[in-house]
Amino acid sequence: MIRTLAVLSTAALTMATLTAAAHAAPEGTTWQKPPAEVMEVLHAPQMKSVAPAPTGEHLLLGDPILYPPLAEMAGPMHVLAGMRVDPATNNHHGRHGSTTPTIVTVNGGKETTLDVPRGVEVLGVRWSADGRRFALTTRHADHVGLWVGSIDGDVKKIEDVAVNGLLGAGVRWMPDQQRLLVRRVPRRGPAPPPPAIPAGPEVQEGTGAQARSTYESRNLLETAHDDALFSYYATSELVVVDPVNDTVKRLGAPAVYATADVSPDGRMLLIERLVEPWSHAVPWWRFARAIEVWDENGTPVADIASLPLADEVPIHGVPLGPRGVAWRATAPHTLYWVEALDGGNPVATAPHRDRLMRLDAPFDDAPEEVFRAEHRIVSWQNGWGAEDGTLMLTERERMRRWRYTWLLDVDQGTARPWFDLNESDRYASPGSPERRPLPNGEWVLHQRGDAVYFTGSGGTKDGDRPFLDLRSMTTGAVERLFRSAPDRYEYFVGFAGDESRFVMRSESATDVPNYYLATLGNTVNAPKGEATRLSSRKPITRFTDPTPQLRQIEKRLVRYERADGVPLSFELQLPPGYQEGTRLPTVLYAYPLEYSDPSTAGQVRGSAQRFSRISGASHLFFLLQGYAVLHNTAMPMVGDPETTYDTFVPQLVADAEAAVAKAIEIGVADPDRIGIIGHSHGGLMVANLLAHSDLFRAGIARSGSHNKTMQPFGFQSERRSLFEARDAYIELSPTFFADQVNEPVLVIHGKEDSNPGTLTIQSEVFFEAVRGSGGTARLVLLPHEDHGYRSVESIEHVLWEQITWFDRYVKNAAPRSPSAGERFGVSSQGAEDPRRPD
Numbered sequence: 001m002i003r004t005l006a007v008l009s010t011a012a013l014t015m016a017t018l019t020a021a022a023h024a025a026p027e028g029t030t031w032q033k034p035p036a037e038v039m040e041v042l043h044a045p046q047m048k049s050v051a052p053a054p055t056g057e058h059l060l061l062g063d064p065i066l067y068p069p070l071a072e073m074a075g076p077m078h079v080l081a082g083m084r085v086d087p088a089t090n091n092h093h094g095r096h097g098s099t100t101p102t103i104v105t106v107n108g109g110k111e112t113t114l115d116v117p118r119g120v121e122v123l124g125v126r127w128s129a130d131g132r133r134f135a136l137t138t139r140h141a142d143h144v145g146l147w148v149g150s151i152d153g154d155v156k157k158i159e160d161v162a163v164n165g166l167l168g169a170g171v172r173w174m175p176d177q178q179r180l181l182v183r184r185v186p187r188r189g190p191a192p193p194p195p196a197i198p199a200g201p202e203v204q205e206g207t208g209a210q211a212r213s214t215y216e217s218r219n220l221l222e223t224a225h226d227d228a229l230f231s232y233y234a235t236s237e238l239v240v241v242d243p244v245n246d247t248v249k250r251l252g253a254p255a256v257y258a259t260a261d262v263s264p265d266g267r268m269l270l271i272e273r274l275v276e277p278w279s280h281a282v283p284w285w286r287f288a289r290a291i292e293v294w295d296e297n298g299t300p301v302a303d304i305a306s307l308p309l310a311d312e313v314p315i316h317g318v319p320l321g322p323r324g325v326a327w328r329a330t331a332p333h334t335l336y337w338v339e340a341l342d343g344g345n346p347v348a349t350a351p352h353r354d355r356l357m358r359l360d361a362p363f364d365d366a367p368e369e370v371f372r373a374e375h376r377i378v379s380w381q382n383g384w385g386a387e388d389g390t391l392m393l394t395e396r397e398r399m400r401r402w403r404y405t406w407l408l409d410v411d412q413g414t415a416r417p418w419f420d421l422n423e424s425d426r427y428a429s430p431g432s433p434e435r436r437p438l439p440n441g442e443w444v445l446h447q448r449g450d451a452v453y454f455t456g457s458g459g460t461k462d463g464d465r466p467f468l469d470l471r472s473m474t475t476g477a478v479e480r481l482f483r484s485a486p487d488r489y490e491y492f493v494g495f496a497g498d499e500s501r502f503v504m505r506s507e508s509a510t511d512v513p514n515y516y517l518a519t520l521g522n523t524v525n526a527p528k529g530e531a532t533r534l535s536s537r538k539p540i541t542r543f544t545d546p547t548p549q550l551r552q553i554e555k556r557l558v559r560y561e562r563a564d565g566v567p568l569s570f571e572l573q574l575p576p577g578y579q580e581g582t583r584l585p586t587v588l589y590a591y592p593l594e595y596s597d598p599s600t601a602g603q604v605r606g607s608a609q610r611f612s613r614i615s616g617a618s619h620l621f622f623l624l625q626g627y628a629v630l631h632n633t634a635m636p637m638v639g640d641p642e643t644t645y646d647t648f649v650p651q652l653v654a655d656a657e658a659a660v661a662k663a664i665e666i667g668v669a670d671p672d673r674i675g676i677i678g679h680s681h682g683g684l685m686v687a688n689l690l691a692h693s694d695l696f697r698a699g700i701a702r703s704g705s706h707n708k709t710m711q712p713f714g715f716q717s718e719r720r721s722l723f724e725a726r727d728a729y730i731e732l733s734p735t736f737f738a739d740q741v742n743e744p745v746l747v748i749h750g751k752e753d754s755n756p757g758t759l760t761i762q763s764e765v766f767f768e769a770v771r772g773s774g775g776t777a778r779l780v781l782l783p784h785e786d787h788g789y790r791s792v793e794s795i796e797h798v799l800w801e802q803i804t805w806f807d808r809y810v811k812n813a814a815p816r817s818p819s820a821g822e823r824f825g826v827s828s829q830g831a832e833d834p835r836r837p838d
Contacts, residue, residue, distance in 0.1 A: 026778070034799035037549075037624045041614055042795070044546040047513065049098045053131030054437045056496035056503050057106050058151050059515065059540070060134065062098025062122055066615060067792035073784040079219045080230045082283025083166060084754065084786075090164055090185050090233055091144050094790060097123040101136065103151055106496050106503060106517050109540050112153040120145075124165075128177045129437040135171050135180055137163050146171060146182065148243040158243060164236035167258050167274075167284065174240065175266035175440035183236040186254040192228040199224050204280060218756035220280055227278045231256065234274070234284070238298065251298030258289060259325075264442050265332035268301070268361070269294040270325065279309055286310040291325055293335075293363055302363035304335065315714045315721070316398070317344040318376070322357065328410075329384040329442035335359045336370070336410075338377045346376070346398050346719070356380065356393065358410065370410050378403070382435060386444040388412075390473070392433065392452075396423070399641055401596045407473055419476060424600040430471060430478075431456020436495075448499060450474045455492045458483060463557055463607035466491035468502070481520060482534070489609040503540065507611040510551050515540040547613065552576030553623055555608040560662040562654050567602030570633040570659055572668065573612075575623045584626065585811040586669035588659060588696075589619040590633040591682040592652065594644050594717045601636030617702075617789055617798040619677050625803055627811070628668050633659050635685060645718050645725070648732040652685060653693050660695050664824045672697065672819055675810040677802070679703055680758060680787065681716065687734035687766060690741045697816075698744040698809035700802055703787050705758045706766035707735040715757050735762075738769030744776040746805040748798060750785030758787060778805070 033039060051060040077093045078085040084093040101122050103112045116122070121139040128134065136147040136155075143162035149155030162185040163170040170183045202222050221227055237254040241247075251269070259272035275288040291304040310319035322337040337357050342350035356371040375395040383392030389411030395404050404420040421428055434446040434453040446453045451470040458465040466489070468482040482502075484490040493503040493515065500520055507513035521535035545551070554574040561567055575584070595601040614620045623629055635655045637644050656676070663669035676696045678686045683704020690699045708715060708729045712722035722729045730736055749763035760781065767779040780801055782794045789798055 028780075028797070028801065028804070031793045031797050032800035033796045034621070034803055035625065038621050038799055038803070039796070041547050041550065041621070041624065042799070046546075046615070047613060048541075048543065050493075050515070051125040051127075052494050052503060053127045053134075053151075054129060054494070055131035056494040056501075057131055059104040059106065059503070060125055061100075061102045061104055061111075061541075063100045064098045065096040065121060067795055068094065068096060068790060070784060070791040070793040073791045078226075078229050078233065079754075080226060080233065080284075081221050081278065081287070082219050082285065084219065085166065085229075085233050087191060087233070088142055089139065089144055090162065091123075091139070091166065094786075095123060095139070097121040097139060103153060104540060105151075106515075106540050109542075112151075114149060114153060114155045116147065116155060124171070126171055126173060126180075128173050129439055129441045130177065133177075135173070137165065137171055143185070144170070146180075146241070148180070156243070158241055161239070161241060161248065164234075166234055167236075167256070168260075170236075172262075173441050174262055175264060175442075177439070177441060178242070178244065180241045180243070181260065181262055182239050182241050183257060183260060184239045186235060186237040188232070188235075191232050192225060194225055218759075219754050220283065221278055222280060226280075227276075230278055230284070231276075238269075252294060252300075258285070259291075261327060263327050263333035264329060264438075264440055266440070267296050268333045269296070269298070270304075270327060270335065271300075272325070275306075279311060282309070282311050286313070286319070291322065293361075304359070304363065314343075314345040314347075316346050316719045320344050324381060326381045327442075328358075329438070329444055330386065330389075333361045335363070336380075338380070341372070353377075354395070356408075370413070371406075371408055371415055375404065382443065383433070384442075384444050385473075386436075386438070386447060390445070392418070392445065401641065418473065419471075422596070422600055424595050424603075426457070426459030426600070426603045426605065427461070429456055429459065430454055431458075431467065431469065434494075446495075451479070457491075459603060459605070461559070461604055462486065463604055463609065464489070465607075468492045482518075487609065489607050489611075504537065506537075508609050509555055509611065511611065512543050512545045513611050514543050549576065549624075550612045550614065553612055554578060555612075557604065557608050558662060558666065559602075559604070560658055561602075562658045564598075564654065566598040566636060566638060568634040568636070568655065568658055569602060569604045570662075571606060571608055571631040572663070572666075573620065573623055573629045573631050574668070575626050575628065578628075581667055583670040584628040584668060585673040585806070586628045586630065586663055586675070587619055587622045587806065587810075588630040588633050588656070588663075588674065588676045589682075590630075590635040590655075590659075590676075590678060590685060591680075592635040592637055592648075592655075592685050594637045594639075594641070596638070596641065598636075598638050601638045602634055605634075606632055617795050617802070619802070621799055622803070622806065625807070625811075627806070628663070630659060630663055630669075641717050642719065643728075645716075645732055646728050648728075649688055649692055652688055656689050656693060656695055661824050671824055672815045673810050673813055675699060675806045677702070680755070681705070683758075683763075684732070684734070687741070687745065688732065688737075690743050690745055691734045691737040692740065694743075696743055697813050698746070698806060700746045700748065700805060701763070701766075702748045702798075703750060703753060703755070703758050704747075704763060704766070706762045707733045709733060710759065710762060711757050735766045735769050738766060738775065739773035741770045741773070741775045741777075744778075744805070744809040745770060746778050746780070746801060748780045748782070748801065750787060750789060750794075751781045751783050752785060753787050755787040776809075 046064050049062040049064045076087050086093040101114045122136050124137040126135040133150050138145040146158040146161045164183045164185045234256045235254050238251040240249045256274040261270040271292045273290045288309045289307050292300050293302040305322045307321045325337040328334045342348045342353045352372040354373045354377040357367045358370050359367040373395040375397045378396045379394040389409045391408040393406045401423050403423050405418045407418045408415045431454040435443045436446040451472045454469045458467045465484040470479040488508045490506040495502045504516045504518040516537040518534050519536045556572040558572050559569045664671050675698045677700040679702040683701035686699040686701040747763045747767045749760050753760045767777050770777040785794050
């Protein structure tokens with residue numbers, strides 16, 4: 001009996017050992033680090049952050065904090081009405097800034113380091129209109145502080161002021177440019193303690209309301225305790241701080257303020273207060289609110305609007321009632337706003353969708369209609385001209401993805417079209433208007449006579465070439481003042497004192513970005529389309545290259561066509577020491593975008609002249625491991641905005657086939673060793689291409705959305721619901737086709753993903769579907785990480801995961817039989833990668 005039991009025990013032990021081996025913890029369950037050459041670049045000094053003064057005569061530099069420790073990310077946090085709140089600082093959880101603030105004088109480059117305690121991070125900078133003073137919000141262990149300083153280097157902390165910037169700008173200059181309007185954390189007791197047990201179940205109810213977009217429903221309030229915490233942390237009091245006389249004046253009572261804007265003459269305040277009860281269905285920016293006007297002492301003088309809870313907004317629609325209420329920049333105290341005329345519904349039939357409204361002080365009369373727009377008004381608040389009643393207003397036609405810009409004279413009641421364009425047309429884009437501050441701090445269009453300065457990225461078929469233009473408001477004629485040379489990447493930062501000189505950032509593929517004081521020269525002899533001659537350029541900064549090893553990376557812009565003729569492109573990046581003609585393991589990185597027509601779908605994005613600086617969990621780190629990278633590979637989805645996603649998968653496959661074929665044709669990519677990586681919507685792309693094609697040996701899908709039926713009321717530009725386009729939702733959801741994923745897939749996701757469209761469970765279910773179908777898959781869930789990955793431990797580990805996965809399944813993969821090269825008409829023989837093992 002004893003012997004029999006011993007035999008059975010031995011057999012049981014053997015079976016238990018085999019079972020344990022089969023279910024042993026996979027490799028990499030503790031934090032890992034990537035190879036040394038990757039770590040060296042990852043942790044090299046960062047480029048300085050730069051905040052120019054509005055006059056352009058000074059710059060405020062800082063050393064950015066990029067990778068906080070995971071211990072900080074794991075610290076206390078409250079999820080409240082669309083926000084993640086750090087209870088220690090009463091600020092956004094995980095928010096970081098820069099250290100070592102330094103003032104640089106543009107003319108001469110003199111540097112003055114501000115006397116701020118070591119380690120204190122600057123979160124935000126508010127310059128005064130004359131560019132001589134600034135206010136800094138700073139991160140401390142238990143609050144967000146306020147410092148005020150001058151270009152002379154003097155700086156002091158304002159005591160007894162803890163800034164509350166949760167719901168908007170916590171600090172701004174008053175019109176006198178001497179005092180500051182601050183949202184201060186009020187004196188209060190401890191935060192509401194959690195109940196010993198929940199007060200009751202979590203309950204939601206539907207009563208026939210219209211659907212809201214999926215992107216509006218994450219990190220919401222859920223319990224009565226959440227409601228109390230939101231009130232506690234979002235409540236602020238408005239105070240006027242005089243840093244010269246060291247006085248603080250309180251205005252009104254503490255409340256949950258969404259807006260607090262002083263009128264241009266300083267005599268009134270525009271106030272938006274959120275109104276309880278708090279909703280558990282929408283984030284705070286959809287809460288009910290009261291819009292009021294106060295006098296300069298904080299006494300209410302007028303009720304402008306009482307807006308109800310916006311929980312029935314149509315998909316891709318807008319709320320009813322006044323939206324975007326704001327002061328006119330060029331009047332003492334006149335309010336303007338926009339209202340929907342189509343019920344806020346983008347598919348409703350209506351001759352006009354929006355109207356611009358005006359209400360003059362003392363705000364007793366009915367508001368006056370100023371302009372009716374055929375399409376949705378998307379921009380107007382930043383379009384005031386410096387003189388008369390000029391207002392630049394833009395409306396958007398949803399179905400065509402087209403924008404129309406108008407010039408209004410709100411004093412004369414006139415309106416005329418200025419220009420219009422396909423919003424996806426980078427080559428024809430006029431850029432954005434430059435603005436300048438008035439003495440009271442209000443911003444207006446920066447003009448020379450009747451012309452407005454515009455700056456833009458300057459897209460061309462050879463890559464971006466930023467520009468500075470003057471666009472006439474009378475004739476529409478455009479004068480090009482400056483354009484980046486084709487062998488560099490240079491762009492306008494801001495005028496420096498007068499309009500003949502400006503601060504320019506200049507870089508190239510080999511030259512570190514630096515700032516220069518440039519003087520405009522004579523444009524008469526400048527070749528058409530080339531850079532306008534500058535009469536001089538003087539260096540302001542002299543930053544040095546923190547990663548010289550990256551200068552050996554070669555970049556090439558590659559253009560090609562999809563099978564149906566849609567023009568496409570990618571930026572080919574080659575690893576240091578690349579030998580021409582060598583076929584390499586290759587990584588394709590892309591993010592699908594939607595377009596209305598093929599002419600803009602394939603336009604080149606970016607520039608090969610940008611200075612390479614690799615950070616975070618970037619796919620470009622593969623270059624340091626001997627891979628070629630197809631960077632920013634075009635993956636356009638072309639079609640009607642209402643039905644684009646009906647053909648998402650076949651267009652995706654066609655895009656990828658064209659890119660892979662081109663990479664093989666030019667002699668760089670090894671047909672048998674190509675991997676694909678994507679993040680978010682790009683993660684969906686990866687999973688679909690692995691399920692519906694055999695172009696890649698392996699894939700990495702990060703923070704993806706793999707089952708669109710979990711977003712039943714729209715995603716990206718898709719407005720239709722699951723119930724209106726059931727087949728489309730299913731066809732583009734790779735979870736339903738996981739049994740077809742026959743290439744290894746690495747799935748990575750933050751465990752605390754707050755993006756409503758990419759819940760962490762999407763990756764978990766996709767992984768289980770692939771694994772359960774016999775596929776090769778690995779799931780990595782990063783604790784305390786959101787949609788993007790931030791902590792130093794997570795970044796290092798993700799890089800290790802990515803490199804390890806592709807080294808195993810791409811770089812060192814055995815050739816397929818038959819070889820993938822045969823499909824593309826090339827031989828796998830010839831020049832080989834010397835780093836590939838025998």
